[in-house]
Each structure stands twice: as C-alpha cells, then as structure tokens.
Amino acid sequence: MKPAPFDYVRPASVAEACRVLAEAGGGATVLAGGQTLMPLLNLRMSQPFILVDLGGIAELRGVSEVAGGIRVGAMTRQAEALADATLARRLPALVTALGHVGHHQTRNRGTVGGSIALGEPAAEMPATAIALGATLEIISTRGTRHVAAADFYLGPYMTVLEPDELLTAVVYPDWAAGHLVLFREVAQRPGDFALVGMVGALVLEDGKVARAGLAWFGMGPTPIRMRRAEEALLGAALADLDVEAVAGLAVAESAPFDDHHASAEYRRTVGRRIFARGLREVLDLREAA
Amino acid sequence: MSEHAIAWTVNGHRRHDRVEARTSLADHLRLEAGCTGVHLGCEHGVCGACTVLVDGRAVRACLMLAVQADGADVTTVEGLAAPDGTFHPAQEAMREAHGLQCGFCTPGVLMTFAALTAGEEPADEATMIAAMSGHVCRCTGYQGIRRAARALAEGRYGGGAERISEDGATGPAAGKGQAA
Numbered sequence: 241m242k243p244a245p246f247d248y249v250r251p252a253s254v255a256e257a258c259r260v261l262a263e264a265g266g267g268a269t270v271l272a273g274g275q276t277l278m279p280l281l282n283l284r285m286s287q288p289f290i291l292v293d294l295g296g297i298a299e300l301r302g303v304s305e306v307a308g309g310i311r312v313g314a315m316t317r318q319a320e321a322l323a324d325a326t327l328a329r330r331l332p333a334l335v336t337a338l339g340h341v342g343h344h345q346t347r348n349r350g351t352v353g354g355s356i357a358l359g360e361p362a363a364e365m366p367a368t369a370i371a372l373g374a375t376l377e378i379i380s381t382r383g384t385r386h387v388a389a390a391d392f393y394l395g396p397y398m399t400v401l402e403p404d405e406l407l408t409a410v411v412y413p414d415w416a417a418g419h420l421v422l423f424r425e426v427a428q429r430p431g432d433f434a435l436v437g438m439v440g441a442l443v444l445e446d447g448k449v450a451r452a453g454l455a456w457f458g459m460g461p462t463p464i465r466m467r468r469a470e471e472a473l474l475g476a477a478l479a480d481l482d483v484e485a486v487a488g489l490a491v492a493e494s495a496p497f498d499d500h501h502a503s504a505e506y507r508r509t510v511g512r513r514i515f516a517r518g519l520r521e522v523l524d525l526r527e528a529a
Numbered sequence: 530m531s532e533h534a535i536a537w538t539v540n541g542h543r544r545h546d547r548v549e550a551r552t553s554l555a556d557h558l559r560l561e562a563g564c565t566g567v568h569l570g571c572e573h574g575v576c577g578a579c580t581v582l583v584d585g586r587a588v589r590a591c592l593m594l595a596v597q598a599d600g601a602d603v604t605t606v607e608g609l610a611a612p613d614g615t616f617h618p619a620q621e622a623m624r625e626a627h628g629l630q631c632g633f634c635t636p637g638v639l640m641t642f643a644a645l646t647a648g649e650e651p652a653d654e655a656t657m658i659a660a661m662s663g664h665v666c667r668c669t670g671y672q673g674i675r676r677a678a679r680a681l682a683e684g685r686y687g688g689g690a691e692r693i694s695e696d697g698a699t700g701p702a703a704g705k706g707q708a709a
C-alpha cells in the first residue's frame with residue numbers, strides 16, 4: 241500500500257507545467273486534488289516516473305464570470321466551488337452535484353477539473369459538465385484548444401487529453417435565471433460512486449420546455465448525454481408531456497453494465513424511475529393514476 | 530526518486546523535514562513527527578481514520594503527500610487537547626456521548642468535528658452528520674457519534690475556535706474561558 245518511487249515537481253505556472261509534460265514524453269502523471277490518484281498510487285495501479293503537482297499554480301484556481309458563462313479554474317477545490325456565491329446563484333445544478341462528490345473531507349482536496357479530467361463514468365462532475373453544455377479549455381506547448389464536454393470522453397478513465405495536455409478550465413454556459421435543476425443519485429452509501437445517477441437543467445418559457453440539458457452517470461462506460469430525451473422535451477407543452485415515454489427514450493440511450501454492485505437491468509429499471517420521478521417533481525406534474 | 534525539503538507546522542511546532550516524494554502525509558506524521566494518533570485503516574481514502582487538519586480543513590492524510598504539506602499548518606489529534614490535558618470540545622462531546630468503543634476511528638472523527646466547530650458558530654447538525662459519511666466506525670453503530678454531533682452543533686461544549694489559535698499553537702487562549 242505504498243506508491244512506487246517517482247520524481248515530484250511542483251511547477252508555478254501553466255507554461256512550466258506544460259513544458260514538464262512535453263519533456264516527459266508520456267511518463268508524467270498530473271496531480272490535481274489527488275483524491276483518486278493517491279489511492280491508485282498507493283495500490284500501484286498507477287506508477288508514473290514523474291508526478292506533476294498543479295497545487296502551486298494560482299492561475300488554475302477560482303471562479304469567474306466571463307462573456308456568456310462562468311469559468312471554473314481546473315484546480316478550484318470542490319469545497320470552494322460548493323461554497324461559491326456566483327455558482328450558487330448562476331449554476332445551482334453544479335452546486336447540487338458538488339454536494340454529492342465524495343465526502344466533506346475529500347472535497348477539501350478534490351478539484352473540479354481533476355474529477356472531469358479523470359473521467360470516472362459514475363462520477364458527478366463529468367456528467368454535470370456534459371448536461372450543462374460546458375466547454376473544456378486544454379493547453380499544451382502546442383497551443384490551446386477547446387473541447388465540448390460531450391466530446392471529451394472515450395471510455396472509462398479515457399479522454400481525448402493527450403499525455404502532454406493539461407485541462408486548465410471548465411467554462412459553463414449561462415443558463416437563464418430560474419432554470420430548473422434535475423438531480424437524482426442512487427448510491428449504496430452517501431459519498432459512494434453512483435449506481436445510477438442523472439443530472440440536468442431545464443428552462444421553461446410559456447409552459448413549454450425551451451432548453452434542456454441532461455446526462456446520465458453510472459449508466460455506461462462514460463457519462464452519457466440524453467440527446468433524444470432532450471429533443472423530445474424541447475418545445476413540448478407541459479400539459480401533455482408523456483413523462484414515461486421520455487424516460488424510456490432516456491434509458492434507451494444509456495449503456496449500463498453488470499458489476500458486483502448492481503446488474504444492468506437494475507440500473508435501467510432504477511434509471512427509468514428516477515428520471516420519471518425527477519422530471520415530474522421538477523415540473524410539478526402528478527403521476528398518472 | 531526525488532527528495533524534498535519541507536518547512537511546516539505540526540501541532541503548533543515549526544518543523545523542517547526532508548521527505549521522499551512518495552511518502553504520504555500520514556506516514557510522515559506517524560513515522561517522523563511522532564503523531565501516531567493518525568490512524569491508518571485503508572490507505573485509500575475510504576475509512577477516514579487518518580483525517581487531520583491542513584490549514585484548518587479536515588483532509589485525508591493518506592491521500593496527500595508529505596511534500597504537499599510544505600508551508601502548511603497541520604493539526605493532528607495530539608494537538609487537540611490543551612497542554613494541561615483539558616479536552617477539546619469535540620473530545621468532551623465524544624466522551625460524554627459514548628461516541629467510541631475501540632477508538633480506532635476516533636482521531637479522524639475528532640478532527641472532522643474540530644474543523645466543523647472551529648468557526649465563530651459551529652456547523653449545524655445536518656452538516657456534521659453528513660460529514661460523518663467520511664468516517665467508518667465498526668463499533669458504535671454511529672448513534673453515540675450522532676449524539677456528539679448534535680451536542681457540538683448546539684454549542685453545548687462551546688466552540689473550538691479558541692482552542693486552535695491563529696498562530697497554530699493549541700490550547701485555550703487566555704481570557705477566553707471554555708463553556709463547560
């Protein structure tokens with residue numbers, strides 16, 4: 241239960257961190273909050289030659305309002321984001337999801353960007369970034385690129401990040417004031433990874449759904465955007481919304497698996513229920529008799 | 530394998546150490562700083578027994594490298610009670626509520642309670658109970674720990690702010706009597 245030996249560097253800037261990553265040629269691993277990486281190191285499932293600690297880079301921390309959205313620096317601690325007044329007002333879905341990430345003690349170290357870059361399929365932060373339509377800012381010595389969160393994940397813990405690239409910020413687009421938050425998670429204990437989870441936001445205008453962003457977590461090899469359910473909701477009048485049909489569309493887009501905690505069938509059944517209940521609750525609709 | 534010099538504070542005492550990059554904060558506290566109250570249960574962030582305060586926040590000492598503590602102010606369970614042995618409110622509440630049996634998880638539980646009572650007002654009961662999801666206790670069934678959380682949230686033992694003063698030194702500050 242002790243890590244294999246490695247060299248440790250603590251760059252003071254993004255530019256320096258990128259240089260280290262480029263020179264390491266794939267032998268370096270980035271340390272953000274360490275709340276998942278440290279167990280992987282302790283279990284020797286991860287054995288980097290160089291550990292690049294981002295903890296000394298001030299420019300990677302903090303929440304700021306930018307044109308068209310809110311920028312969260314990748315190294316912003318989950319506890320800091322959870323207590324941030326701007327996020328509470330502008331992105332309540334993100335704050336709700338943050339409250340379910342790990343435990344009080346791990347949120348004090350864990351970061352928003354670290355969770356997103358890691359790509360655990362049952363984690364809250366990746367799915368929330370997808371549901372809200374976030375854009376990820378990625379920097380290397382080769383330049384800066386922006387990737388939609390929905391295009392970032394390739395598989396469990398696999399992303400489009402190249403070994404020399406650093407996730408530096410998450411930019412969440414504006415959502416209209418008063419938008420509705422959908423969040424449901426079923427886990428064995430508080431703080432555990434979700435067996436089944438969903439997160440999303442809805443904007444209503446004149447009794448119709450004007451904007452929808454929804455994603456599953458724990459329901460497949462990556463977090464999954466519910467594109468067909470979003471399309472079915474867009475423009476739909478609440479009065480004649482068929483919640484069960486939309487829940488069916490949402491579950492049809494998931495790709496859950498069997499593991500020793502739950503079967504795929506369990507996940508589909510629970511997913512359909514929490515989707516339908518969550519949607520009814522947030523839209524204040526009664527269950528059909 | 531790199532080695533690093535760190536300058537930090539442990540329970541109010543300035544320290545200068547050399548650490549191997551891969552050494553965890555928990556191992557360094559136990560093996561070099563003599564803080565064996567930092568209990569190691571799982572060493573992968575699940576059990577919560579190794580919880581310590583880093584700059585006033587409750588964190589897992591097994592999920593942090595010692596080298597990352599450079600410049601930090603660290604408090605372990607050894608730093609909670611006053612030099613004369615007077616319990617910290619978290620310790621008093623846990624004793625009164627029978628919040629422990631074997632005591633293995635207790636240092637971690639105490640540090641989370643200490644963090645949540647360090648402000649001007651203690652955290653509310655719901656916050657403290659929710660934070661207890663980060664601690665595994667195999668003896669008590671948690672009911673005593675819940676009673677301790679309730680007592681602390683109600684301020685029955687006073688706040689903890691006076692006990693961990695700003696300069697990192699522990700012990701009751703003169704003239705700020707603890708409510709018993």
